[in-house]
Amino acid sequence: MGGGLLSGEDEPAIVVNPNGQSDIVLVCEHAGRVIPKSLGSLGLDETDLSRHFAWDIGAEAVSRKLSALLDAPLILQRYSRLVYDCNRPPESDSAMPIMGEQTPIPGNEGLNAEQKLGRIETVYRPFHAAVSAMLDARAAANKLTILATVHSFTPVFKGNRRNLHLGILHDQDARFADRMLTVLGTARDIVVKRNEPYGPKDGVCHTLNLHAGARGLLNVMIEIRNDLIEVEKGQSEWAERLAKALREAAAQEVAELEKTA
DSSP states (O other): OOSSTTTTSOOSEEEEOTTOOSSEEEEETTOOOBOOGGGTTTTOOHHHHTSGGGSOTTHHHHHHHHHHHHTOOEEEEOBOTTTOOTTSOTTOGGGSOSEETTEEOGGGTTOOHHHHHHHIIIIIHHHHHHHHHHHHHHHHTTOOOEEEEEEEEOSEETTEEOOOSEEEEOSSOOHHHHHHHHHHTTOSSOOEEETOSOOGGGTTTHHIIIIIIHHTOEEEEEEEEGGGSSSHHHHHHHHHHHHHHHHHHHHHHHHHHHHHO
16 A cells, blocks of 8 residues: 555455355454554553453354355455454544453544544555455346344453353344344254343444445344354354354345245
């Protein structure tokens, strides 16, 4: 890239399997924990930068495995959400957070308008432009598209234990989330909850609303407890489980569309 925040560094979006034939398009907004060199370490040490508030632990690995299992396109975001949280609009206070859970983020304190705009223009806008370009190309080819975003969450947040393995999230359009909850609800070995541990009231459906809501696309946000996907074995197990559920829910949707065609 040219000068500025990401001078000489990589674009925020990593596009995997762009020509995948699945009806599912995967997005992982919090895949990476890279900090641009121009921002140093944001005043944090390596321990802090490896914690969940800097990225979604395990989400990238699960997303890549899902992409391979489903033959689905995938768009990953390489920079830490502490630089810019790409699942938040520029108007949100948490887009460039000054606190990570209960840890201050010194490099985000007192940002002026120019500094904020630099992050919006070099991280947020290009990442979402890559998602839009993928969806535009599929629309032009008349391909059915279901948008699924992949995240992870901490077992304990600010001292509160979260008693679930998996969250299935949605905003106003619950159609595909309903199908996923029905499919996953048959499992006896996991606890799955709707709009937990977060929901629309927490502002976490920005990507879904920005891309799927505006286009009328089916969509879902998947939240996996991060201790389940910290290592490869768990990542593979959960990718297999979720691929099966996504495939089954998508097949139900296709069958329903064929009935009404």
